[in-house]
Amino acid sequence: MAVFIASGGSFPDPSSYDCFVIGSGPAGITTAVTLAEANRKVLLFESGNDDRERRTMPNARNTGHFRDGWWDRHSIRGLGGTSQVWSGWCASLMERDFNNPAAGVRWPIARSELVPYYRRAAPILDRSPSILDPEKPWIPGFLYRPYSRLRPTRFGARYLDLLRDSPTIHVALSTSVLSLDADMGRSAVSGLTCLRHEGDARLQLAIQPGQSVVLAAGGIGNPMLLLQPRPDGGVPVGSESGLVGRFLMEHPHLRRTVELVLDEDLYKRRASEEFGRARHAFVADDEHAAAHGLLGCSVVSYSKSTDDPMVEYLSWKYGKPFFHYGTEVRGEMLPAPSNRVFLTRERNRAGLYRPSVNCLVGADDLLSIERTLRHLARSLIETGKGRVRIDSERLRRGVSGGGHLMGTTRMGATPSDSVVDRDCRVHGYRNLFVAGSSVFPSGGYANPTLTIVALALRLADTIASGR
Amino acid sequence: MRDRFSRRAFLAGLGASAVSAVAVRELIRLGLRPRSASEEEPFLEEPAIFVEHDGWLVTMPDKRLLEFPVRYLEGWHAEERTSDAAWRWSGQAASVLAPNLGVEATVHIDYDSQAGLFRDRPRTVTVSVGDEVLETFVADAPGRQRRALPLPAGIPGHGEVFELTLATDRAFVPAEHLSDSQDRRELGLQVFEVEIREAGIRR
Numbered sequence: 001m002a003v004f005i006a007s008g009g010s011f012p013d014p015s016s017y018d019c020f021v022i023g024s025g026p027a028g029i030t031t032a033v034t035l036a037e038a039n040r041k042v043l044l045f046e047s048g049n050d051d052r053e054r055r056t057m058p059n060a061r062n063t064g065h066f067r068d069g070w071w072d073r074h075s076i077r078g079l080g081g082t083s084q085v086w087s088g089w090c091a092s093l094m095e096r097d098f099n100n101p102a103a104g105v106r107w108p109i110a111r112s113e114l115v116p117y118y119r120r121a122a123p124i125l126d127r128s129p130s131i132l133d134p135e136k137p138w139i140p141g142f143l144y145r146p147y148s149r150l151r152p153t154r155f156g157a158r159y160l161d162l163l164r165d166s167p168t169i170h171v172a173l174s175t176s177v178l179s180l181d182a183d184m185g186r187s188a189v190s191g192l193t194c195l196r197h198e199g200d201a202r203l204q205l206a207i208q209p210g211q212s213v214v215l216a217a218g219g220i221g222n223p224m225l226l227l228q229p230r231p232d233g234g235v236p237v238g239s240e241s242g243l244v245g246r247f248l249m250e251h252p253h254l255r256r257t258v259e260l261v262l263d264e265d266l267y268k269r270r271a272s273e274e275f276g277r278a279r280h281a282f283v284a285d286d287e288h289a290a291a292h293g294l295l296g297c298s299v300v301s302y303s304k305s306t307d308d309p310m311v312e313y314l315s316w317k318y319g320k321p322f323f324h325y326g327t328e329v330r331g332e333m334l335p336a337p338s339n340r341v342f343l344t345r346e347r348n349r350a351g352l353y354r355p356s357v358n359c360l361v362g363a364d365d366l367l368s369i370e371r372t373l374r375h376l377a378r379s380l381i382e383t384g385k386g387r388v389r390i391d392s393e394r395l396r397r398g399v400s401g402g403g404h405l406m407g408t409t410r411m412g413a414t415p416s417d418s419v420v421d422r423d424c425r426v427h428g429y430r431n432l433f434v435a436g437s438s439v440f441p442s443g444g445y446a447n448p449t450l451t452i453v454a455l456a457l458r459l460a461d462t463i464a465s466g467r
Numbered sequence: 468m469r470d471r472f473s474r475r476a477f478l479a480g481l482g483a484s485a486v487s488a489v490a491v492r493e494l495i496r497l498g499l500r501p502r503s504a505s506e507e508e509p510f511l512e513e514p515a516i517f518v519e520h521d522g523w524l525v526t527m528p529d530k531r532l533l534e535f536p537v538r539y540l541e542g543w544h545a546e547e548r549t550s551d552a553a554w555r556w557s558g559q560a561a562s563v564l565a566p567n568l569g570v571e572a573t574v575h576i577d578y579d580s581q582a583g584l585f586r587d588r589p590r591t592v593t594v595s596v597g598d599e600v601l602e603t604f605v606a607d608a609p610g611r612q613r614r615a616l617p618l619p620a621g622i623p624g625h626g627e628v629f630e631l632t633l634a635t636d637r638a639f640v641p642a643e644h645l646s647d648s649q650d651r652r653e654l655g656l657q658v659f660e661v662e663i664r665e666a667g668i669r670r
Contacts, residue, residue, distance in 0.1 A: 313529070317668055373524075374517075378517065381525070387525055387529075389523045390522055392522070
């Protein structure tokens, strides 16, 4: 099935739609479905198919960290997009992530504006809104803030029937959007060109000012499209800020690097059934992080044992049982303009210039993790609740990532510091929007899926309200 | 053996102090974006309450206790044990080498003086560090006892370790007190454990 609604081969009349959504990952499908619920008619583009990924369009080349196909593995051309490789972990951003001086960037919205959308986002990811309320005070300066982990929602499979049956959503599978055109004044998108892979047909669709275009093609796909050169050599539509593709962020992951010994059997902490299997995690609280200029960092326990000399020692010292935990540390990367998606001279089969990704974890990113760990160690020592062990070698050299692509069309107050405004609308264009983690100005430590869906809901409300 | 945590090495690896040519080369080798030379390292200005032991961030008393548990020196007989207890008999005087924790601490002595054998004239025990007597007590309580003796934060004249001596005013030979004993050893105290603990850590 190439196009859900036009299996006969004819392409739908573009004038009949209120919105064109490019990309069918969690952001794209959430935006489309929410607009449909508001009686808006949506055409959803997907390069891949409903049952397989399109592999004839290689994605990014890589330099820096995260090489050897890392970004390709997390840029899926197929219905459901990157939800196909999502692990199912959920956590919301913290209050400070929206305005953390240590990150040197501020979101133009506060967390409180996003909380209602977080609550609406949870059921879309097949979980209860109660997953927003798990955090509890722990030791001075630190919170217990677990991740919810349930079976991951594969958007392609989960919402296939809904998309197929929807009278107001039409899905153009196997169709890649190649470029955007703007009106003379560059105030609105006036057209788009797409390629239908079956038949190799290029189509030009006219976009009226009252119609909206939403880029939801991911942290590489969105800048890749916005950066494609124009035939006339002019600045690509939406790239006027010069910031498209820059400020790429991942979440540095450190595995088998940090060990904890705690006076608590974490496995006895029970979250609600709705919360799912909790991944126990600890983070600096907002006040402590602000006082010490810490970036986001969570220490996640993943294995417990009592067979450790430090367990024996602390149990002797304090006269109570202690437990040893292996951990995974998830940190935050500072947004750096040199970390970016840019285009190479190489073109893919569709004629799109192939992107390259340069991403280097910074010394400051690792130092902030190390400082957070030392603060955690201090608090554990002062409360007699445990100790922290750090493997220096792995901390410096063992960094990996989470497959989280953020920041490449960042949100901000002005065109001088961002690509989209607080409504996720590309600065200067009244009908061009971006959905997905590419709009995150900073990434915190939390994996982005929940926030992606929440922002997509908010964006859909904005478009539906005609603001 | 993994390279355990060394803050100095870690910072040097990141070029966090002065950005020297060597540090920059190290950053390039590691593939890390360098830090700005103008940035301070705020944590370095904070008082360090911990030290490192095999990668663990611990207190100085932890480090000393982990690296240097109490060791029995001179004047002890061989260890004896049953299924639920182990002990050593001291001679009339015996010493242990203990870590100087650098904080107020307590010496705990877990012992049995066999007071029943000396009802008429209980023995006196003296605990001392060098020439300084910490405590003298009459060992007249029957059965197993645990005695806690406070130690000052710094034991004058001693470095990371100090020698603690336990002396009884007289030893005894079991064969001379017990009709069924062939034991001709000169015994002082039956010591189950000598521990050094930070003051305030509950047991």
